[in-house]
Amino acid sequence: MSAPTQRVTIKDVAARAGVSKGAVSLAFNGKPGVSDATRDRIFQAAEELGWAPNVRARSLSSGTRVDTVGMAICRPARLLGLEPFYMEFISGVESVLTQRSCSLLLHLVRDVDEEIALHQRWWQARQIGGAILVDFRENDPRVPALRALGLPAVAVGHPSLTGGFTSVWTDDATAAAEAVRYLAALGHQRIARVGGPVGLGHSAIRTRAFTEATRELGLVGDLQIATGYEGEEGARATRSLLLRADRPTAILYDNDIMAVAGAAVATELGLAVPRDLSLLAWDDSQLCRLTHPTLSAMSHDVHGFGADVAQTLVAMIDGEEPPSHQVDTPSLTPRGSTAPPRR
Numbered sequence: 001m002s003a004p005t006q007r008v009t010i011k012d013v014a015a016r017a018g019v020s021k022g023a024v025s026l027a028f029n030g031k032p033g034v035s036d037a038t039r040d041r042i043f044q045a046a047e048e049l050g051w052a053p054n055v056r057a058r059s060l061s062s063g064t065r066v067d068t069v070g071m072a073i074c075r076p077a078r079l080l081g082l083e084p085f086y087m088e089f090i091s092g093v094e095s096v097l098t099q100r101s102c103s104l105l106l107h108l109v110r111d112v113d114e115e116i117a118l119h120q121r122w123w124q125a126r127q128i129g130g131a132i133l134v135d136f137r138e139n140d141p142r143v144p145a146l147r148a149l150g151l152p153a154v155a156v157g158h159p160s161l162t163g164g165f166t167s168v169w170t171d172d173a174t175a176a177a178e179a180v181r182y183l184a185a186l187g188h189q190r191i192a193r194v195g196g197p198v199g200l201g202h203s204a205i206r207t208r209a210f211t212e213a214t215r216e217l218g219l220v221g222d223l224q225i226a227t228g229y230e231g232e233e234g235a236r237a238t239r240s241l242l243l244r245a246d247r248p249t250a251i252l253y254d255n256d257i258m259a260v261a262g263a264a265v266a267t268e269l270g271l272a273v274p275r276d277l278s279l280l281a282w283d284d285s286q287l288c289r290l291t292h293p294t295l296s297a298m299s300h301d302v303h304g305f306g307a308d309v310a311q312t313l314v315a316m317i318d319g320e321e322p323p324s325h326q327v328d329t330p331s332l333t334p335r336g337s338t339a340p341p342r343r
Contacts, residue, residue, distance in 0.1 A: 008051045016045035069097060069313060070105045070128035072115045074135060077108055079230055084256055084285030085302055092306025093132065100314060112137075116145045123151050130154075130317045132309055136161040136201045154313040159324055161201035166316060167324040168309045172202050173209035175298050175330040176252075179280055180213035182332050183250045187340045188278065192223035192248035194237045194258050206254065223248055227258075234258025238265040242277070249341040250278040256287045259295055263337070274339035284333055293336025300330040 014021045019038060026033045027042040034042070071093070073080060080086055090104070097104055105128060109115045119142075122128045129152065133142060136157035143163030146153060155162035158169045176193075183191050193210050196203040203226065211222050225237040234257060241248055242265065253259035259281035263273055271277045273293060281288050284297035305327050315322045 008049045010051070012049055013042065013046045013051050016049060017042045067101065068103045068105050068128050069093075069310070070107070070119065070122050070131040071134070072107045072109045072118055072131075074109050074111060074115060075229075079228075080108065082231075082257060083229060084287055085283050088283075088285065088302035089306040089309075092303040092308075093310040094306075095303070096307050096310035096314065102314070112141055116142055119146055119151060120149060123149050130313050132156065132313060133162075133165065137199050138201055138204060140201070152313070152316045154309050154316065156309055157201055158205060166312060166322060168305070168312055169324075169326055170300065170305070171326060171329040172205045175282075175300075176206040176209035177213040178332060179252050179298055180210060180217065180219075182334075183252070183278060183280065183338070184217045184219060186250075186278065186338065188219075188248075188250040189341075190220045190223065190246060190248040191250045191252065192225070192241050193252045194234055194241070194254065194262065195224055195226050196229055196254040198226040203254065210252070220246070229255050229257060231257045231261035235261040235265050238262035239269070242266065242269055242271065248277075250280065250338070252280045252282075254282050256281045256283050256285045256295070256297070259297075260287050260291055263291055263295070273337050275342055278338040278341070280338055282330065284330075288335070291337075296335045296338040297333050298330040299333040301328060304328075 010021050010024050014024050017024070019034075019042060023034050023038065024042050027039045073086065075083070075086070090106070093104055105122070107118055109118060119131055122131075131151055131153040133146070133153050134156045136155060138161060140161060140163065143165070147164065153165055155165035155167045156169065157167060158172070159167045180191060191214065195207055198204070207224060207226070210224060214222055223241065225240065227233040227237045234253065237258070238251065238261065241251065251262060253262060259279055262279055266273050266277050266279070273279055279295060281295045281297040282300070283302055284299035288295035288297045308327055312322045
């Protein structure tokens with residue numbers, strides 16, 4: 001049996017390059033004290049030996065943990081596992097962090113107070129180098145509490161909600177209005193919306209945009225129901241709308257799970273999609289392409305959104321001052337679930 005391969009250490013790199021261990025540390029941390037020629041010799045020796053510095057050890061020695069990014073989400077664990085948006089968003093975040101040998105510290109919380117306490121504990125214990133903040137509310141209490149910490153953070157939300165944090169967001173108002181205009185152009189006069197929790201800032205933005213668009217187009221009423229993001233709640237809201245005497249002929253949903261549940265309710269009530277009812281989802285996950293008929297959706301590159309957020313935070317942790325910015329607006333992808341209303 002062959003002997004186990006010995007692990008290469010910083011001492012081995014120093015010996016190969018003919019320098020001290022301290023010089024290797026200076027070179028890899030980008031600090032002065034070694035010449036360019038010596039630095040190149042150290043990097044070459046490390047490459048030949050297949051050695052890379054321990055990111056966690058480096059961050060601990062400098063007094064901060066820049067190798068870990070924190071993210072807290074106020075959702076039930078069961079729902080998080082089912083919701084396509086966060087699975088795609090987190091995969092986008094991870095695609096950037098893994099390139100930096102960084103980790104994502106993800107924690108589910110019950111409410112905003114628990115999230116504030118969690119971030120305070122993480123930051124004071126040097127467990128994280130920065131944070132990704134999601135699901136902003138109007139007058140969000142996290143803003144003053146976490147800004148007081150000096151915590152490097154990127155806020156996922158419109159700047160009107162995020163209180164001065166560097167923000168990355170989508171134009172939900174424009175997307176919601178586009179959805180209404182599309183359904184109206186097909187001939188629908190009674191358009192409803194099944195939205196997310198009323199307290200969430202992006203839900204409020206979509207609600208206002210939907211109301212304004214229906215009013216401008218002269219459509220019938222302002223049919224909106226705020227509910228949770230779970231399929232059961234989407235189904236309940238859809239059933240409530242479809243049992244009305246003046247039931248809508250088209251429904252816009254705030255996520256894909258609710259739209260899929262809505263399609264099931266339509267079948268349950270003997271309605272054919274899209275002949276009797278048009279359905280329009282949001283985010284355009286794989287779920288939209290697995291239903292029959294396939295779901296029209298407001299398509300959004302959620303993976304790219306997560307990657308953009310992570311890149312912005314990494315730049316901030318590195319000492320840069322990245323600007324707040326908007327990513328691509330969700331755009332309409334028509335499929336089999338939308339059509340002109342039945343005459």
